[in-house]
Amino acid sequence: MQKSTLRPRLEPALQVRIHDLMVKTRCVEERMIKMNRDGEGFFWIGAPGEEAFGVPLGLQVKKGQGPDFDYLHLHYRSSPIIMAMGGTMLDSLRQMGMRATDRYSAGRNFTNHYAIPEWNVAPMAPTIETQYLIAPGTGWVQRRHGGDGITIVNGGDAGTAEGDFASCLIWSTRPGKELPMLIIVVNNKFGISTSHATQHGVRNIADRGIPHGMQTKVINGNDVFESWAAIDEAMRYVRTERRPYLLEAHVSRLNGHSSSSGANRVDEIDCILEFEKQLLADKVRTDAEIKATWERWRDEANACVKQLRTEPFPEASDIWKWTFHDDADNTLAKAGGD
Amino acid sequence: MANMAQAIRMALAYGEKHLGVTDVFGEDVGPPLGGVFTATQGLRTSWNSPLDERGIIGMAYGIAVAGGKPVAEIQFCDYIFNTIDLLKLVGNAHWGSAGKFNLPLVVMTPVGAGIHGSIYHSHSFDSIMTHIPGWKVVMPCTPIDAYGLMIAALKDTNPVMFMKPKALLRTKGDERIPGEPEDEKVLKDMIDAPLGDRTNWKPRWPELTDYTVPIGKAKIVREGTHVTCVTYGRHVHWAKAAADTLANEGISVELIDLRTLYPYDFDAIKTSVRKTRRVVFLNEDTAVTNFGEHLLRRTTEELFYELDAPPRLLSGKNVPGVGLAPVLEDASVPQIADIEKMLRETATVPA
Ligand SMILES: Cc1ncc(C[n+]2csc(CCOP(=O)(O)OP(=O)(O)O)c2C)c(N)n1
Numbered sequence: 060m061q062k063s064t065l066r067p068r069l070e071p072a073l074q075v076r077i078h079d080l081m082v083k084t085r086c087v088e089e090r091m092i093k094m095n096r097d098g099e100g101f102f103w104i105g106a107p108g109e110e111a112f113g114v115p116l117g118l119q120v121k122k123g124q125g126p127d128f129d130y131l132h133l134h135y136r137s138s139p140i141i142m143a144m145g146g147t148m149l150d151s152l153r154q155m156g157m158r159a160t161d162r163y164s165a166g167r168n169f170t171n172h173y174a175i176p177e178w179n180v181a182p183m184a185p186t187i188e189t190q191y192l193i194a195p196g197t198g199w200v201q202r203r204h205g206g207d208g209i210t211i212v213n214g215g216d217a218g219t220a221e222g223d224f225a226s227c228l229i230w231s232t233r234p235g236k237e238l239p240m241l242i243i244v245v246n247n248k249f250g251i252s253t254s255h256a257t258q259h260g261v262r263n264i265a266d267r268g269i270p271h272g273m274q275t276k277v278i279n280g281n282d283v284f285e286s287w288a289a290i291d292e293a294m295r296y297v298r299t300e301r302r303p304y305l306l307e308a309h310v311s312r313l314n315g316h317s318s319s320s321g322a323n324r325v326d327e328i329d330c331i332l333e334f335e336k337q338l339l340a341d342k343v344r345t346d347a348e349i350k351a352t353w354e355r356w357r358d359e360a361n362a363c364v365k366q367l368r369t370e371p372f373p374e375a376s377d378i379w380k381w382t383f384h385d386d387a388d389n390t391l392a393k394a395g396g397d
Numbered sequence: 398m399a400n401m402a403q404a405i406r407m408a409l410a411y412g413e414k415h416l417g418v419t420d421v422f423g424e425d426v427g428p429p430l431g432g433v434f435t436a437t438q439g440l441r442t443s444w445n446s447p448l449d450e451r452g453i454i455g456m457a458y459g460i461a462v463a464g465g466k467p468v469a470e471i472q473f474c475d476y477i478f479n480t481i482d483l484l485k486l487v488g489n490a491h492w493g494s495a496g497k498f499n500l501p502l503v504v505m506t507p508v509g510a511g512i513h514g515s516i517y518h519s520h521s522f523d524s525i526m527t528h529i530p531g532w533k534v535v536m537p538c539t540p541i542d543a544y545g546l547m548i549a550a551l552k553d554t555n556p557v558m559f560m561k562p563k564a565l566l567r568t569k570g571d572e573r574i575p576g577e578p579e580d581e582k583v584l585k586d587m588i589d590a591p592l593g594d595r596t597n598w599k600p601r602w603p604e605l606t607d608y609t610v611p612i613g614k615a616k617i618v619r620e621g622t623h624v625t626c627v628t629y630g631r632h633v634h635w636a637k638a639a640a641d642t643l644a645n646e647g648i649s650v651e652l653i654d655l656r657t658l659y660p661y662d663f664d665a666i667k668t669s670v671r672k673t674r675r676v677v678f679l680n681e682d683t684a685v686t687n688f689g690e691h692l693l694r695r696t697t698e699e700l701f702y703e704l705d706a707p708p709r710l711l712s713g714k715n716v717p718g719v720g721l722a723p724v725l726e727d728a729s730v731p732q733i734a735d736i737e738k739m740l741r742e743t744a745t746v747p748a
């Protein structure tokens with residue numbers, strides 16, 4: 060793995076903002092884990108350990124709707140990206156709490172499964188790797204459209220074993236039809252219980268882009284500075300060259316795979332603690348400020364849970380809703396009998 | 398009593414020892430986890446595959462071609478859909494090669510709702526799977542049947558799809574597996590992997606013996622005279638509960654657990670329907686082109702003049718997925734109250 064030697068300059072105000080968003084993300088995830096333990100939500104899966112990579116990514120997204128803006132095809136460890144883009148704790152917690160007010164799925168989907176048309180965040184599914192097949196579609200439209208909007212797709216390391224990942228490499232590099240895509244693999248070295256090293260013979264996953272003529276890079280995604288710089292470089296390339304870039308970020312998986320494996324904290328590098336050490340050393344933040352940041356977001360998370368508890372669950376008849384577009388009274392949905 | 402996951406594990410251990418099983422594999426199937434439902438813990442031939450369902454089915458096909466006896470797992474049937482063409486290939490290998498190749502392989506996969514699995518851990522697979530000729534398709538509803546059907550599947554010289562009702566994998570039965578120790582704590586000590594470090598752990602399998610639930614044979618779970626209910630998987634238990642309630646109203650339900658979806662036991666259905674003259678088919682897959690619709694068609698064609706009431710199907714709703722919120726799940730797949738209602742209606746509609 061290439062080690063960065065340069066520590067790019069990030070304005071102190073930006074560092075503070077990044078830290079704030081990292082803490083916000085961690086707090087919302089920890090609150091969801093608690094909801095799961097308290098029986099207020101059935102299943103948790105999320106991103107503790109991916110904040111140093113995801114927040115810099117989310118902050119650099121060209122956010123908006125339509126091909127002039129970036130499209131995002133995400134997996135279930137993308138809360139840092141969404142929080143950095145402006146996602147609210149309340150919306151995430153509502154999905155965890157299966158409320159009718161859950162703006163992403165109205166109580167239908169697992170938590171951290173977004174669908175945000177205003178920000179070009181495509182509907183997310185728990186099917187590993189399918190997003191890598193869908194992403195070339197938005198990339199294709201953007202290629203035709205021009206401008207500097209790009210398509211961003213992310214997923215885990217184990218998932219790259221699916222043929223879908225190879226399809227993504229093929230479809231994004233057809234000669235003369237290259238696609239403006241930032242293809243990301245977030246490598247936490249595990250798929251559930253299976254270690255990456257036992258299943259994959261490639262040295263780096265990013266190397267798989269090389270025979271396709273792709274720019275590639277492997278980074279330490281636990282490092283905010285390195286992540287910021289790598290994402291900046293990759294995005295500039297994709298925005299201007301209109302060709303794909305394959306970026307592999309090594310990160311921690313701080314609470315195991317999901318609530319199915321207990322969601323207990325494991326002993327891996329915590330990117331927030333690492334970042335805080337630097338903030339303190341560089342005198343960007345004080346101990347007291349850091350503590351206040353955590354407190355503020357913990358309080359906010361608790362307030363959100365209080366709020367959502369007052370909100371309704373979906374109703375039985377809601378199952379028919381949105382089966383078809385333009386079917387307000389669910390006639391088409393029930394065409395096969397109800 | 399063993400739970401269903403333990404029963405499957407014991408059947409596979411029996412298969413490794415006595416029936417030539419060479420590979421039990423799939424995502425997280427090998428150590429340390431031994432399957433997301435622990436159904437493959439401690440097995441001698443188990444191993445972890447890459448996260449690649451098409452690769453898994455292809456590998457099983459290849460192992461079978463080369464004389465092995467594979468048991469492949471797809472972690473959830475929700476993730477089997479990308480393998481349909483390979484399942485088709487498995488199903489037509491014998492037929493298409495004019496009998497030159499047979500594929501003695503087993504694929505197992507958890508199916509159905511009932512664990513708050515939301516859109517992608519609640520799918521059913523009965524309708525699509527029975528639509529792929531060349532496969533035998535089974536689904537147990539008790540640990541003992543899981544044991545016996547798995548052993549039957551392992552002995553079979555054809556591909557067998559072993560569907561595991563995921564809501565039942567951790568439930569116990571009331572019949573002991575042949576060889577199972579009396580005390581379930583003893584069993585647990587012998588065959589459940591410990592928490593924490595498992596590197597040096599090895600199971601001690603009980604002296605397991607052969608026990609086969611023949612593929613193609615349904616089971617009459619409850620005899621009755623007024624209406625027949627044909628189902629499988631976890632809905633057997635719910636239909637039983639509904640039948641118990643209806644018994645108090647004087648309605649006598651005959652309950653058939655199909656156990657094999659293909660080749661299914663139409664004789665058992667026929668015999669029962671000839672007696673009760675009324676029938677409800679029950680499953681939780683989506684309604685349109687549902688496997689139960691096929692059974693309805695045969696019932697209508699072959700027993701039309703012997704029926705006193707329209708034969709009915711109670712299935713899942715025809716919606717794209719099962720939602721996470723309990724109210725959504727309950728409204729999407731048949732509940733005990735729905736079963737009661739349809740059985741009552743069917744039993745009492747004037748002839
Ligand atoms: C197609 C498919 N197969 C299997 C699963 C079950 N599953 C959920 S997460 C997971 C492991 C994913 O590992 P990786 O791609 O490394 O992502 P990570 O969870 O480590 O971020 C598996 C096997 C799934 N969701 N989708």
Ligand SMILES: [Mg+2]
Nearest residue numbers: 215216247249
């Ligand atoms: Mg991983």
